[in-house]
Amino acid sequence: MVTSNSAAETDAAVVDQTFANQVLDWFDQHGRHDLPWQQPRSLYRVWLAEVMLQQTQVATVIPYYQNFLEKFPDHTRLARASLDEVLNLWAGLGYYSRARNLHKAAVQIQQQHNGRFPEQFDEVLSLPGIGRSTAGAILAQALGQRHAILDGNVRRVLSRYFEIDGWVGKKPVENALWEKAEACTPDTRCADYTQAMMDLGATVCRRSAPDCPQCPLRQGCRAHRNQRVGELPTPRPKKTLPVKTVRMLLLVNPEGELLLEKRPPTGIWGGLWSFPELVLESDVAQTCEKRWGYQVEAIEDQPGFRHTFSHYHLDITPCRVQLLPTTTAIHEHSEQRWCNLDNYRQCALATPIADILQRNL
Ligand code: SF4
Incomplete structure (x- = not known):
């Protein structure tokens, strides 16, 4: 009123x-x-x-x-x-x-x-x-x-x-x-x-x-x-934000570089670079093989954390995936690039993604 x-x-x-x-x-x-x-x-x-x-x-x-x-x-x-x-x-x-x-x-x-x-x-x-x-x-x-x-x-x-x-x-x-x-x-x-x-x-x-x-x-x-x-001012009525979960794949090639993909132009972090994502339940090795033809050497889930957007919480589980040397043939293109300490600053990154990247390079 x-x-x-x-x-x-x-x-x-x-x-x-x-x-x-x-x-x-x-x-x-x-x-x-x-x-x-x-x-x-x-x-x-x-x-x-x-x-x-x-x-x-x-x-x-x-x-x-x-x-x-x-x-x-x-x-x-x-x-x-x-x-x-x-x-x-x-x-x-x-x-x-x-x-x-x-x-x-x-x-x-x-x-x-x-x-x-x-x-x-x-x-x-x-x-x-x-x-x-x-x-x-x-x-x-x-x-x-x-x-x-x-x-x-x-x-x-x-x-x-x-x-x-x-x-x-x-x-x-x-x-x-x-x-x-x-x-x-x-x-x-x-x-x-x-x-x-x-x-x-x-x-x-x-x-x-x-x-x-x-x-x-x-x-x-x-x-x-x-x-x-x-x-005053009367605060916004409290509502419980929904929680979403995602596993972010930190694909590491034999040179120690991490794969980044460009996100779609609209939506969360639209147009920024981020890690490939998959649902928590998916099989990581199988996904790597199917989606990119990558052979996996080792998989390690890292401690998860929560990032809160205005309309939902996102629980992120970073998953480091060491790829076998056979994957050196992976090509870069305008929507996908390998990142290292020298070039990662050229990519626009949301803060949580930049934090994960810096911890893993
Ligand atoms: S306008 Fe704000 S700061 Fe000024 S007297 Fe009122 S409540 Fe206090």
């Missing part, structure tokens, strides 16, 4: 202007002014930052952002790159659909916008991987256009300030938050306001242990007044 307490809002315009002024005054003194995407704030630089920040914290993003910009300083250079190159720079940052969409969007800008980054909200929104909040953040920060944003940080601040109950995954709750986000966004200094709200959520109105005594909004904050800060 949404309880925005709108009846108690005597004069929305005054409240909202006060809200923005308090946030902006705080930003001038305490906000972050030297993030790499703030100087200069171009459409491309802000877009790249916003996409990287969608699921990842600032401190983690910064080195990836700088590497990425060095290699692809503008969207034209990004569009000309192969997806492999893009994924390689993204490796370790997770949520790889972001990288695939970024690349797809750069190509789309070349093809549908004559190589110019669009400046209209609907056009930006139609690019792959860009939702309403990200489109607003890009245009507000790069061009100073007035658009509301509602990322995780802003949701937290608004749900507490206006004491909005209910999980944001429910449409009425999301709508109520958007309404407040729109109402609070000022007509001027939109770039600063957008950054200010993100900063306030990240550094003061934190998920745990928010620093209410230092918050510029504490006087009007309903959750603070009613001692409900710890309850």
